[in-house]
Amino acid sequence: MEPVELLNAVLGSSHWAGRRAMVHPLGGDTPATHLQAGKYPPEAFSGKPVLREFSIFIDESGDFGPFQKHSPFYVLSLVLHDQSDDISRHLDSIHEGLRARKLPQDHAVHTGPLIRREREYRWMGLSDRRSIFRMLVDFVHRCDVTYHSWVFSKRELDDSDRLVSAMSRELGAWIRAEYEFFARWERIVIYYDNGQKEITNLVNSVFNAHLSVEVRNVVPSDYSLFQMADLCCTMALLRKKIEKVGLSSSERDFFSTPKASAERALKKGYFKTLDRKWFGD
Incomplete structure (x- = not known):
């Protein structure tokens, strides 16, 4: 029996019911109080110090x-x-940066439309859009966060069932490979915006099959880490496009100098900056 399963068997699921977190409206959740481990804390089984709360944002x-042709890949x-x-x-810096560019401080930046000059960015010139993109990359560089991405070929996985199965295998294998790390946390909270029901179902089933997690619905504008x-999705897609199919004209115009x-x-x-933040193998 894994440590988390053993802990739940000893304490019962009700032990965790009173745990709560304070939601910071623009910066993600922050522990409200020190979370007590109870009579049988996880370190009693693992011998390692207990960490408190860990957040995972999914897009x-x-x-x-x-x-x-215009949609050859799926990225998680x-x-x-x-x-x-x-x-x-x-977080304060990125909110100030958005205000300086005449955007609301809680504006949810969508990097795909930003690059293509679509939707709310259609009125913006190239230099302004580039400055917003660089602001996000700088935010990643400065924050003590990590990430992991997968890119799936829809040519090889030619129907939704095969695609979901491949994603489930990859995500499950990654969790198992990093299980020792995840098992040290008292609380793991996963944030997703329920944008696609297939991902909502996958997140709930795969994570809860391996770990005890709490899944929350997130509004993208409320969380800069989302x-x-x-x-990260956009950068992983660009990397794969360079490798396999080539960049679009709008992507070349945006990034060339x-x-x-x-x-x-x-x-x-850009890729070098994100490579320093990679989590796992």
């Missing part, structure tokens, strides 16, 4: 429809944050 890019990204690491000053997950092609600018700058 996706793509759809579950058939392969199409997780951003991971130890709630004891204070990132409030970085917007980081959106950024007088001294470097879009591909070189991404590889030498």
Whole structure:
């Protein structure tokens, strides 16, 4: 029996029912109080110090429809944050940056439309859109957070059932590989916006099959770390497109500079920044 299962067997699920977290409206959840471990804390089984609360923000890019030239991949990204690491000053910085660019401080940046100059960004020039993108990348660079992404080929996984099965296998294998890390936490909270029911079902089934987690519905504009997950999806997609199919004209226009092609600018700058934040193998 795994340590978490043994702990639940000893204490019962009601032991955890009174645990709560304070929700910071723009910065994610913060523990309201020190969470007591009870009579049989996890370190009694593992011999390792107990950590408190861990957050995972999940976003996706793509759809579950058939392969199409404009939508060849499906991306799943997780951003991971130890709630004891204070990132409030970085959150304040990004909110100030949004206000300085005449956007609400709780604006949810969507990097795909930002690059393509769509939706709320259609009135913005290239330099303004680039500055918002760089602001997000700088936020990732400065925050003590990590991430993991998977990119799935819809050409190879040619129906939704095969795609969901592949995602379930990959996510389950990753959790098992990192189980020793996850089992140390008293509380794991997963945030997803329920944007696609397939991902909602996968998150609930796969995570709870391996760990004891709490899943919360998130409004993207309320959590800057959820917007980081959106950024990670976009960067993983761009990396795969460079490798397999090539960038679109709007992507080349957005990232190219007088001294470097879009591909070189991404590889030498943006990808390197995110690579330093990679969690797992």
